Amino acid sequence: MRTTVAEQTPEASPGSRGDLGPWLSMPRLWLVVVLGAIGVMELAQLPVAVDLAYHIRAGELIVGERALLRTDVFAWTTAGGPWLDQNWGAQVVLYGIWRLGGFPLVTVANALCTVAAWGLVAAACRTRTASLRLVAGSILAGYLAAAAAFSARPQMFSLLLFAAELYLLEAARTRPRVALAIPLLMPLWANLHGAFIVGLGLLAIELAVAVWRRDRPTAVRYVLVTAASIAGLLVNPWGARVLGYAVSFPANPVVTGIVSEWGPATLRQPTGITILAAIGVLVVALVRAPAPERATEQLLRMALLAALALWTIRAGAWFGLALPVALCALGRERPPRPAGSDRGAPLVSGLVLTALAVALAVATPPVGRALLPPRPELGAAPVAASDWLAANPQPGRMFNFQPWGSYLEFRLGPRVQVGFDSRIELPPADRWSRYRAVTAGRWDTERLLDGWGVDHVVTSQRGTPALVDALTVSRRWRRGRGVSEAHQDLDLAVGEHLGRDTGLAAVTTGHQDTEAEPLVHQRHHHQRLGPASRDSGQRAANPVGVLDQADTCPEQLAHHIAVVLDAHAPFSRGEADPA
Numbered sequence: 001m002r003t004t005v006a007e008q009t010p011e012a013s014p015g016s017r018g019d020l021g022p023w024l025s026m027p028r029l030w031l032v033v034v035l036g037a038i039g040v041m042e043l044a045q046l047p048v049a050v051d052l053a054y055h056i057r058a059g060e061l062i063v064g065e066r067a068l069l070r071t072d073v074f075a076w077t078t079a080g081g082p083w084l085d086q087n088w089g090a091q092v093v094l095y096g097i098w099r100l101g102g103f104p105l106v107t108v109a110n111a112l113c114t115v116a117a118w119g120l121v122a123a124a125c126r127t128r129t130a131s132l133r134l135v136a137g138s139i140l141a142g143y144l145a146a147a148a149a150f151s152a153r154p155q156m157f158s159l160l161l162f163a164a165e166l167y168l169l170e171a172a173r174t175r176p177r178v179a180l181a182i183p184l185l186m187p188l189w190a191n192l193h194g195a196f197i198v199g200l201g202l203l204a205i206e207l208a209v210a211v212w213r214r215d216r217p218t219a220v221r222y223v224l225v226t227a228a229s230i231a232g233l234l235v236n237p238w239g240a241r242v243l244g245y246a247v248s249f250p251a252n253p254v255v256t257g258i259v260s261e262w263g264p265a266t267l268r269q270p271t272g273i274t275i276l277a278a279i280g281v282l283v284v285a286l287v288r289a290p291a292p293e294r295a296t297e298q299l300l301r302m303a304l305l306a307a308l309a310l311w312t313i314r315a316g317a318w319f320g321l322a323l324p325v326a327l328c329a330l331g332r333e334r335p336p337r338p339a340g341s342d343r344g345a346p347l348v349s350g351l352v353l354t355a356l357a358v359a360l361a362v363a364t365p366p367v368g369r370a371l372l373p374p375r376p377e378l379g380a381a382p383v384a385a386s387d388w389l390a391a392n393p394q395p396g397r398m399f400n401f402q403p404w405g406s407y408l409e410f411r412l413g414p415r416v417q418v419g420f421d422s423r424i425e426l427p428p429a430d431r432w433s434r435y436r437a438v439t440a441g442r443w444d445t446e447r448l449l450d451g452w453g454v455d456h457v458v459t460s461q462r463g464t465p466a467l468v469d470a471l472t473v474s475r476r477w478r479r480g481r482g483v484s485e486a487h488q489d490l491d492l493a494v495g496e497h498l499g500r501d502t503g504l505a506a507v508t509t510g511h512q513d514t515e516a517e518p519l520v521h522q523r524h525h526h527q528r529l530g531p532a533s534r535d536s537g538q539r540a541a542n543p544v545g546v547l548d549q550a551d552t553c554p555e556q557l558a559h560h561i562a563v564v565l566d567a568h569a570p571f572s573r574g575e576a577d578p579a
Contacts, residue, residue, distance in 0.1 A: 049407040053378070054406040056098045149261075186233045261313045275313065390411065405420050408421075440464075441466025
């Protein structure tokens, strides 16, 4: 059995506390700085509408109707069909947070969940090593490997629960009864996010190692814990169906083919590079480990998580969270350093802590909004298009740029139904094939739109240039009167309906960004919004041009296309790869 941290670290001994004080040792300062820097990074990150906005709207509907959403009400392509809304608990929580403080409070909540998760990982590392330097370095390596996965969406609760399970598993090596708390996490997990299946995988590894070591008491304990955990997962509105959903989702070829973060890790993607680099760090630690056989459970755990991370980028989050514990378990034990060598300079330590506190305060949205240049509260949100559609309701079916579906649902749904949104798993593969044909401006684009009975199209100039060009040159579509190329320099420009005399509106000059925008993806699509809007808590984003179908078919409804150009592109740690 390893010696506990309290027994090894000189700063924890009674004699040394009087000299050093509780905070000013350099190893503790390193750990605090790493966790604080993670908090700053998360506070500085914009929440992204793609995998957040529709969840808040769904939570609002659940609370308002006091009933779960069991059929789809958001998209006409799947309306009325069954929807296993496994994230319903997270949706209610996110709606409550948003209702209290808008998207800035959602940003703060995500930062708190992230720092808490890495704090639990640090506590798990402390059961493996007395070196706070090693803990701090390992936490930093793990965060860099998994940073792209930490964002405001239901998964933020899953990451926290995974870290909690990781800590309980490590603590149970010296206090076996601690493992009995793991099943208590599962009912909560099953109603928040589908990654609970990874938690079951961790339990299966602990059981397999206990059997291999012929440790009967541990094996029996984990049989009971695993059985109780599975039973806990069944405490949800859909029962055993959530297990099938959690297993089938990452294996769905439509999802993995369209959503970049569900695809495999490759060297062509920044996130893939960080995952492969983290695997390399683990291999080096394994080669240098004095007794790797003593950490069999860590090796099996990391082998499983590495395989998942290579299979799908999104699983890199679990690999990154587990990496620090493995590195600490494989690290060489060093004799405790003399207390005086870690004392540091109190003045320097105080200045570092002060700078960290200032950075956290400035990164917090309310303070940052007052001190820093204006920035939006939400990324990848077509605010201008939504403003125009809210003020000018359109009849019939909408065809929309898929990454905008979530925000359009947040603003307009379910009264206005989109065609495609972030729930990639719901429409069948053939509908996604036709969607991609339309957005690519294929020769039969208009025939496909007519086949769907589409009455208006809301899309991105940069994201779907071929579609915009095809409709612009079509005899059946024309640019609305009063809308010209000059409006590409405006944050909002609205063209009139065909046959109406009401003109256009334009506000506040913005800036155009030439960076290419991806076609379809779930997490790593970002877009900066512009300065002013009628939308409470948001800012108008992008220029809007309106193309109207020429009145060649009086029996048909007029068609309209709102083309929203991106004004800015915000800071983002993630990549934006075409699907």
